[in-house]
Amino acid sequence: MRAPLVNFRRFQVAAPWPLVWTVTALFLLARLAVALVRFVVVAVRHWRMVLVVAVVLVAVDVYRSYGWWPHLLVAVTVAGGAGVWWWRGRESLHRLVVLRLIGLWRRWWVYRRQWHEVMSLCGLVKKYDGGEKLPVLLSVRCTHATDELLVRMPRGQNPEVYHKAARDLAHSFGSRHCRVRSGRPIAPPRSGRLAWLLRLVDGIRFRDRPRRLRLVFIRRDPLRQIVKPWPVPSRPDFTALPVGMREDLAVYALRLLATHVLIGGATRMGKGSVIWSLLRALASGIRSGLVRVWAIDPKGGMELAIGRALFSRYVDDDWTRMADMLDDAVARMRARQQVLRGKVRVHTPTTDEPLIVVVIDEIAALLAFLPDSDLRTRITQALGLLLTQGAGLGVLVVAATQDPRKEVVSVRDFFPTRIALGLTERSHVDLLLGEGARDRGALADQIPLSAPGVAYVLLDGQPEPARVRFSFIPDDVIREMAATFPAPPETQPDPDPTPARPVPAARNGNSNGAGGRTYRPSPPKQDAPLLPPSLLNALDLNGTRNGGDPR
Ligand SMILES: Nc1ncnc2c1ncn2[C@@H]1O[C@H](COP(=O)(O)OP(=O)(O)OP(=O)(O)O)[C@@H](O)[C@H]1O
Numbered sequence: 437m438r439a440p441l442v443n444f445r446r447f448q449v450a451a452p453w454p455l456v457w458t459v460t461a462l463f464l465l466a467r468l469a470v471a472l473v474r475f476v477v478v479a480v481r482h483w484r485m486v487l488v489v490a491v492v493l494v495a496v497d498v499y500r501s502y503g504w505w506p507h508l509l510v511a512v513t514v515a516g517g518a519g520v521w522w523w524r525g526r527e528s529l530h531r532l533v534v535l536r537l538i539g540l541w542r543r544w545w546v547y548r549r550q551w552h553e554v555m556s557l558c559g560l561v562k563k564y565d566g567g568e569k570l571p572v573l574l575s576v577r578c579t580h581a582t583d584e585l586l587v588r589m590p591r592g593q594n595p596e597v598y599h600k601a602a603r604d605l606a607h608s609f610g611s612r613h614c615r616v617r618s619g620r621p622i623a624p625p626r627s628g629r630l631a632w633l634l635r636l637v638d639g640i641r642f643r644d645r646p647r648r649l650r651l652v653f654i655r656r657d658p659l660r661q662i663v664k665p666w667p668v669p670s671r672p673d674f675t676a677l678p679v680g681m682r683e684d685l686a687v688y689a690l691r692l693l694a695t696h697v698l699i700g701g702a703t704r705m706g707k708g709s710v711i712w713s714l715l716r717a718l719a720s721g722i723r724s725g726l727v728r729v730w731a732i733d734p735k736g737g738m739e740l741a742i743g744r745a746l747f748s749r750y751v752d753d754d755w756t757r758m759a760d761m762l763d764d765a766v767a768r769m770r771a772r773q774q775v776l777r778g779k780v781r782v783h784t785p786t787t788d789e790p791l792i793v794v795v796i797d798e799i800a801a802l803l804a805f806l807p808d809s810d811l812r813t814r815i816t817q818a819l820g821l822l823l824t825q826g827a828g829l830g831v832l833v834v835a836a837t838q839d840p841r842k843e844v845v846s847v848r849d850f851f852p853t854r855i856a857l858g859l860t861e862r863s864h865v866d867l868l869l870g871e872g873a874r875d876r877g878a879l880a881d882q883i884p885l886s887a888p889g890v891a892y893v894l895l896d897g898q899p900e901p902a903r904v905r906f907s908f909i910p911d912d913v914i915r916e917m918a919a920t921f922p923a924p925p926e927t928q929p930d931p932d933p934t935p936a937r938p939v940p941a942a943r944n945g946n947s948n949g950a951g952g953r954t955y956r957p958s959p960p961k962q963d964a965p966l967l968p969p970s971l972l973n974a975l976d977l978n979g980t981r982n983g984g985d986p987r
Pocket residue numbers: 662663701702703704705706707708709710739838888889890905906907908909
């Protein structure tokens with residue numbers, strides 16, 4: 437047979453048969469190898485389906501050989517085993533079997549079946565080269581309350597598109613809420629002998645994949661029910677204080693390490709429950725003296741007086757004493773600054789140098805509505821100093837307000853941690869949680885009056901706000917807490933034991949009109965910390981309200 441002619445550029449070359457066969461064989465081998473790899477990838481990805489198919493084939497074979505009775509035996513054994521498992525460890529049965537089966541079912545019936553249609557109608561499909569590029573549904577994981585969908589975005593999209601479509605997606609898949617989580621997955625902490633190996637695996641499993649995001653559909657809203665108080669931890673972990681519950685039924689743990697907390701919420705929306713939940717989580721530290729709570733209740737003790745024994749210092753009736761307390765906190769902070777300077781950057785609480793938490797129930801009463809302008813200025817300055825320098829020195833401020841506008845809470849921007857309970861105004865959400873927080877799903881203005889204690893918060897590593905509900909601590913539990921975890925008497929001497937001498941306020945910039953000290957930024961004392969310019973603008977040095985930007 438003549439050798440075949442092969443086109444090479446403009447020439448026709450005669451190719452010998454052995455060469456043609458070799459090239460063809462290599463080509464077929466390469467195709468076979470690719471097909472095999474693809475088969476293995478699909479089998480690994482859908483290993484559950486492979487398992488089901490294998491079981492069905494074996495079952496059919498067994499039926500042909502032995503009839504029904506082996507199946508009956510297996511069914512009775514499985515049912516018995518499941519019964520014993522349910523009896524001994526219901527939680528693990530749910531987690532490992534029931535929720536996985538529900539996940540498989542919902543993936544196929546609810547999500548896969550309608551995926552193309554919903555993605556198209558919600559505007560998440562991209563057109564390219566005459567075809568369509570859909571988001572890819574990679575997995576569905578169910579918890580008792582949520583369905584968590586892992587999705588790979590098509591090229592040309594970012595999570596912002598999904599934030600905008602979140603409500604459409606929720607209603608399309610028959611849910612009320614859809615949360616978009618686009619943060620990097622966080623690997624669990626590992627310990628033990630094999631920790632190094634697990635960390636290596638986690639490094640691959642939890643690597644950053646910016647094209648992936650999670651859509652969390654709330655199937656059953658667990659936050660409609662009141663959250664019971666968590667047990668008091670035997671030693672408070674300041675990085676994770678249990679204070680409430682998240683939508684996915686996980687414990688919501690607040691990080692109170694080197695941060696100040698601002699709680700915003702309309703009246704009767706549960707600001708008190710945030711404060712009491714936090715105090716409950718700190719209670720054992722309060723009893724041991726590791727934590728000192730200094731409380732200010734400008735509402736005449738209506739909120740905090742009931743737990744008086746928990747507080748090392750407490751004022752609810754005298755504005756001047758409130759200002760004095762804040763000045764003392766500043767003095768304590770500056771004393772610490774002298775000791776710690778050049779040694780550590782973050783203070784570690786001990787019983788000798790405890791964590792001081794200044795709790796203020798209604799901060800707007802001190803900053804905006806206090807009639808005495810001198811006292812107001814003095815309080816604003818003390819708070820400004822605490823907020824700008826106290827976090828690393830273990831002097832923290834936890835304050836609640838009904839109105840987060842800057843003209844009311846001039847020091848708002850110095851609170852790194854914010855909590856948005858039910859708010860009256862749409863615009864207040866972004867003021868509290870940061871620009872764009874409402875667009876990313878923090879609908880705090882839509883929290884109904886019937887849901888006090890429900891709030892939006894920012895979790896570590898997640899750009900999208902999460903919805904949580906704080907534990908409700910009834911009055912009798914607060915009384916019991918106060919009786920069981922009373923604060924020991926203060927051992928630290930008063931930082932400024934000199935008796936207060938009244939100095940006329942108008943003529944002396946460093947007095948407050950009531951004998952207390954005022955940290956006036958100008959003229960600066962030697963070593964005195966200066967206020968940042970943004971706070972200087974917010975101060976009401978002339979006794980008139982700051983009429984600047986209300987944001
Ligand atoms: N976490 C919660 N779970 C359920 N109900 C709560 C919760 N927190 C508060 N409540 C209910 O809401 C009512 C008002 O709560 P709370 O006094 O804490 O609100 P507030 O925002 O501090 O009000 P105010 O602005 O008057 O100080 C409480 O009496 C309680 O019945």
